[in-house]
Amino acid sequence: MNADLQRERAQASFNTEKMTNLLDGGAAKTARRRQLVSIIEKDPTGIFSNDDNYYLHRTDRHVRGLAKAVRLIEVCRKLGIGDECDGHMVASEDWNVLLIALADDLPLYLHWVMFIPNIISLCDDEQQAEWLPLCRDWRMIGCYAQTEIGHGSNVRALETTATFLPESKGGMKGGSFVINSPTITSYKAWPGTLGRTANHAMVIARLIDGDGVDRGVHNFLVPLRSMETHDLLPGVETGDLGPKIGYNTMDNGFASFNNVVIPRRNMAMRFSQVDEQGKYIKKQMSEAASKIAYITMMQVRVLITDSAGKALGKASTIAIRYSAVRRQGFKDSEETAENQILDYRQQQHRLFPLLASSFCFFMTGKVLLKALTSIEHRVLSHQPVNRVEVTDIHASSSALKSYTSMVTADGIEESRKACGGHGFLQASGLPEMFTTYLQNPTVEGDNHMLPQQVIKVLLKLVQAVATQNNKALNDYKPCDSGQLIPSLQAIMGGRKVTCPAQSAEDLQSLSLLRQALCYRAARLLVGAGKLVQDRVEAGRTPEQAWNDALVEMARTSRAYAQFLLLHNFIKGIDEEEKTHAMVGAPEIAVLRDMARMCALYWIEKDLGDFLEDGYMSAQHAGWIRTNVLAALDAIRPNAVALVDSWDYSDFNLKSALGRWDGDVYPALLDYARRDPLNAKSIGPGYDPHLKRLIVDGVGAYTPTTSRL
Template sequence: GGVDISLAIKVGVQYSLWGGSVINLGTKKHKEKYFDKIDNLEYPGCFAMTELHHGSNVQALQTTATFDPVTDEFIIDTPNDGAIKWWIGNAALHGKFATVFARLILPLQGKGGEPADMGIHAFIVPIRDLETHAVLPGIEINDCGHKIGLNGVDNGALRFRSVRIPRDNLLNRFGDVARDGKYTSSLPTINRRFAATLGELVGGRVGLAYSSVGVLKVAVTIAVRYALLRQQFGPPKEPEISVLDYQSHQHKLMPMLASAYAFHFARAYLVDMYSEMKKTNDEDVTADVHVLSSGLKSYITSYTAKSISICRESCGGHGYAAVNRFGGLRNDHDIFQTFEGDNTVLLQQVAGDLLKQYQQKFKGGTLSVTWNYLRDSMGTYLSQPNPVTARWEGEDHLRDPKFQLDAFRYRTSRLLHSVAARLQKHMKTLGGFGAWNRCLNHLLTLAESHIESVILARFIEAVKRYSFCAVT
C-alpha cells in the first residue's frame, strides 16, 4: 500500500472481502471447494454488497435470491436500476466470481402462502467463464468509469437477470435452506443473523485503519524531510534557516508526527483484539472489535485525509508536483472515508454502543464486555472527577500523562451524561429517531472523544513500555 494503494485494494478485495466472505460466512464444503483456488488466484473474485441506492444501509438491499424447490436452485435477480450492484472492485475486468448479498426469498412460506423474506444472506455467484473469461448468461457487467483516485481498481456494476445458482452456493454459516425449502438457523431472528453476518466482515475496517496509518506515515515523512532541507529567510546577513525552525511550521507538522506514532500503537491494539476474536469466536469480543474498528477506521481515515492536504501545503509549490506523491496519496486515500462504512455512520455505531453500555450500567446489570477496552472505559466515564478542579494547574501536573488521560476521559464522561439526558428529554416529543437526529452532532462528538481517549491510553501505555525496555 505504501507503493501502490490500488494494488493493495485489489489484494484486499481478493483475500479479505471475496476470500474472507467465503471462509467466514461459508461452511466446510465452501472452504474445501474454494479456499486453495482463491489463495492461488485461480478464482479471482469480488464482493457485491453495495447497490446504486444502498451503501451503508445494508439491511435495505433490494437484490433478491429466490429459492426454486423444483430445480433446487436460487434465482438471483436485480429488480430495478437502484438495485444494481455498484462500485464492485475486481468486477469490471478480473473477477470470475462474486459474493452477492441479497434478500433470501422462500416461496409460499410466508403468511397466507405469500413468499417469506428471510433477510440478507450471501451467495457465491459465478460471473465469468473460467476458461474463456466471457461474461456468463443473465449477467451484465459495466465499468463504473474514471474515478478521483484508485484507478488501478476495476470497479464495476453488476446486474442479474434470473441467474440460477446451485443451493450449495448459499454461504450458510448463519442460515441454511434444505432440499425441501425449509429454513434453519442457529440464530432466532433476522436482526441477529444480520449482525452475525456483518460482524464477520470487520476485517476490512481493521485493514483500512491499519493502511491509513501507513499513508499518514508516508505523507508526514515526506513533509518533515522537506521542511528540514528547505531553507527560507532568517536573521539579516545570516544564512537562511530551515522551514521546520519556524514555530508555525512546527505547529503544522509535529501534531501529525505525534499522531502517526499514537495511531501506530492504537492499530496494533486493534489487530491484537481482532486476532483474539478470530481465535475465540467469543460474541462479546466480536462486539467489542466491531465498535473499536468502526471508531478507529473513522477517526484515523478522516484525520489522514486532512493531514495529506496540510503536508502538501507545507511543501509549497514542490508539493504540487505529482512526483512528490501528495496528489496520488490524497486521491487514492480519500475513499477510505467512505468504503467499509461511511465515517459518519460508523461514529454513530460507536455512540450507540456507548449509550447501550451506559444504560445497562444504570439498570444494575453487568457490562456485556470481556475486554478491558470498553469495560474499563465505561467504569471510568461513570466515576471520572473533574481533573482540573481536583489538581493544581502547575506545569508538572499539566505534563503528567495521567492528568492528560483523566482530562480526555472527563470530557467523554460529560458528553456521555449530557447526551443521554438530552435523548431522554427529546424522545418524549420526537420519538427515538427524531431524538437521535436532534442530538446527532452531540453523538458524533461523543464518539470522537471516546476514540481519542482510547488512542491516548494506548499511546501512554506504549511510551511507558518502551521507556521501561530502554532503561532495563
C-alpha cells in the first residue's frame, strides 16, 4: 500500500463507509451491491474480464460485449434476479448494480432503456401482453429508431413513412402499414443496438392514414430480423455506422425500409389508433397524458443526469488518487522531498470542484428520477396530472441533462489532463472513459439545442408573473421553476435587489449562495424574454428574434441548472441532517463543504452575471475568490476519502493510475508489457520493413554527381 494514500485516508474527518452508505441508499444496499460486484469480478468463466480491452479491435469489443451480455443474463436467471418482477430482470434494482459492476458497455443497452419503456408507455394492454413476455425472455430484442441521417432534434421533420394499406388492397388481415424510407436523408441513423443486434425496432414514422392524411409521427413496432436465424427480413437493410471515437462495444446503426409490411396492430395504440378501414382515432385524454410520448425521452435525459455524478466520481477517483501518489517539485532548497501534486493550488482548483459536483449531480439525479417516475405512474394509471408539472420537469430535465453531461464530459477530460503524461495512456482508464462518455452531450437532445426548450417553458412562468395570474402561479409553486417566482416578482416589479453579504464569512452561507444563484437565473430569464421582445419590436420576425436570443438562452439555462443543483444538494443534506438515517455530523459537515465548493466555484466562473446589474459589488467578488480558496482548504484533507466513498473497485476503474493501493508504476509497466506489440523481442515491423534500413541499407547515403 502506498504510504501517501495511507496517510490521506487516515486524516479524513468523516467515516467513509457511512458516506458510501449514503450514496448507495443505505447499509443494506451497500452490502448487496458488494455481493453482486463480487459475483461479476469472480465469475469462473472469465468472460467479464476487462484486462485486454484496450488491445482489442472494435469488432472484437462488440462480440465480447455480446458475450458479456449473454453471460450476465444467464447469471441473473441462476440467481433469481427479476423473480420479484415476474421475471423481468431489467426492472430489478439488482440489474443496474450489475451493469455498473461490469465496467463495460453492452450492445443490448437500448433494449431495456428505450425499447421496453416505449412498449409499456405507448402500447395498449393487448400489445403489452403479446410483446413484453418476448422481451422478458430475450427472444424479442429491440431498439428505438427515431433519428434519421438527415434529422436529429427536429422530430417533426422526420421523413420515414408508415402508410395504411387496407386488407382489400393487398394488406394483411385487418389491415397493414407499409414502412418506407423515401429519401436518403430518411435512413434511420445512430440508434444503439440497431446495427447488428436488434431483431425489432420501435420505429418513429409519419403515419399516413386511410384517407391519405399525414397524422404526424407515431410509433410502430417493425421486425428487422428473423427470430430464428437472425437474417434480415425482406425490404430491411441495417448495419453498423462504423468505428466511433468511443462506445465501440455498441453497434450504433443505420436502417432503411423498402415497402416493409407490418400488421396494423403493430402501431402503438395506447393513445391513438387506426381502425381496419384506415380511420385515425385519437383517444380522449388529459393534455398531460397526450405528451406521454415525450416521457421516454425525458426518462433517458434524467438517466443521463443521474449517471453524470457517477461518471464524474469515477474520473475524480482516478485523478485524485494519482495526484496524492504523484510527486513533482521539491518542497525546499535541500531537495530532500518532493511535493504531492495534490498540494498544488491549481491542481486542487481543477479537481475539487469536479469532486464536489459529482456528489451534487448524484443527489439531483435521484430527485429528478423520483419526480419523473411519479408523474409517469400517475399518467399511466389515469390519475390527474397538472399540465404544468409535465412541462416543468421537461424544462428541469432538459436544463440538467445539458449542463451535467457537458460538465462531466469536460471534467473527465480535465481529470485526464490533470494526470500529466501518464493520463495520455489508455492504461490510465481516462481516455476511453472520456471518448465513450462523449455521446451524452449529443444524444436525447443536443446540449446546445435543449436550452431553447428550457426557456420556452420558463417564459410561460414569466408571463404568469407579468399578468399576476394567481391560478397559474399556484400551479407553478410546487414545481422546480416555482422557486423563481419571488425573484421574478421583485425584478419585474422594478425593485432593486442586492446581495446582503456584509463580509466574506456571510458569503459562505449556503442559504445566501442559493439565493444568489436563484436571483441570477431569474434575472437572466427576464433578460432573455426581453431580448426576444425587443427584437420583434425592432422589426425582426419572431423566428429571427428567437434566433438572436439563443446565446442568452443557453446562458440562462446553465444558470437555472446550477440553481437547481445547489437547491437539491442543500435540500438533501438538510433532510439527512434531520433524520441522521445514514450519516452523522462529520459527514454532514463534509457534504456542506462540497455544496459550498460548487456554489462558490460556479459564481467565481460567472462573476460578470452577478456584477452587471449591481447584485454583487467588486468587494463581493473579492470575497468570493477568497472563499473559493477556503473551500479548497476544507476539502483537501478529505479528498482521497471522498473519492473512496464512491467505492469503485480496481476492476471497475480499469486504471493503473487510480488503483486502491496506489502502486501506480508497477501497474503501468505491467500494462505496457502486455501490449501485443511487445509480444516478441523483435517487433512485428522489423522484417521486412525496418530490416531494409538497418541491414539492407536502402537508406544509405551515396553521393551523386547530378540531381533531377
